């Protein structure tokens with residue numbers, strides 16, 4: 001067992017459900033989806049966000065991704081060799097009544113796959129949470145692990161694939177298998193959401209597939225761009241943002257000021273003062 005850097009508690013790596021990992025939504029008896037049909041069934045039956053988070057966090061439906069996330073959790077990166085890795089699917093993080101819903105891509109192998117929280121523990125997350133803090137949407141500028149006290153009342157962050165994929169590239173079949181989790185999350189939070197922020201073109205395409213948004217298929221689809229805004233049939237606004245990847249930030253394609261502009265606009269579109 002290894003010691004969690006913030007709590008001092010010891011965990012296996014990957015973390016077993018119900019062993020006290022901060023924010024672990026699952027218990028030892030939480031049902032585990034073993035294939036795509038079971039993902040669909042459990043996602044469709046989830047009656048609340050915490051219930052959904054629990055079943056997402058123990059899913060084992062994609063054999064390649066299960067093997068990869070757990071292998072990474074055991075091998076680790078040298079800088080984190082003394083830490084336990086979450087090594088499980090990463091549920092959405094944030095408010096259960098969000099006004100802003102942020103859609104990313106998939107967890108990073110040594111980021112969210114290590115910390116168990118969306119966008120936490122990697123450079124992309126450093127940029128994203130710092131910008132959310134500058135916009136007044138989270139209570140602290142850093143997100144380092146699941147016990148660091150980060151909190152938000154307005155935002156939820158999720159992704160269409162919940163396990164870290166090799167080379168950051170899930171297969172189309174893996175994306176399809178994972179899709180019902182995001183669909184169910186959207187079903188459970190949509191009534192509160194006024195703005196969706198799509199991180200990157202793929203996040204934009206994903207947002208256009210969400211239930212209640214699919215009427216967009218009948219018309220020319222709005223095109224992704226940084227700062228692009230699409231009014232969806234439900235009245236929700238979809239706002240495009242370049243993904244805060246290390247490459248985009250390093251090359252200057254996306255800057256902290258550009259991220260700030262996005263979240264100022266997201267707040268305005270969501271009616272947040």
Ligand code: SF4
Pocket residue numbers: 039056059060061062063065066089161162163174177178179
């Ligand atoms: S990618 Fe999604 S569906 Fe596949 S194992 Fe992970 S959580 Fe389950």
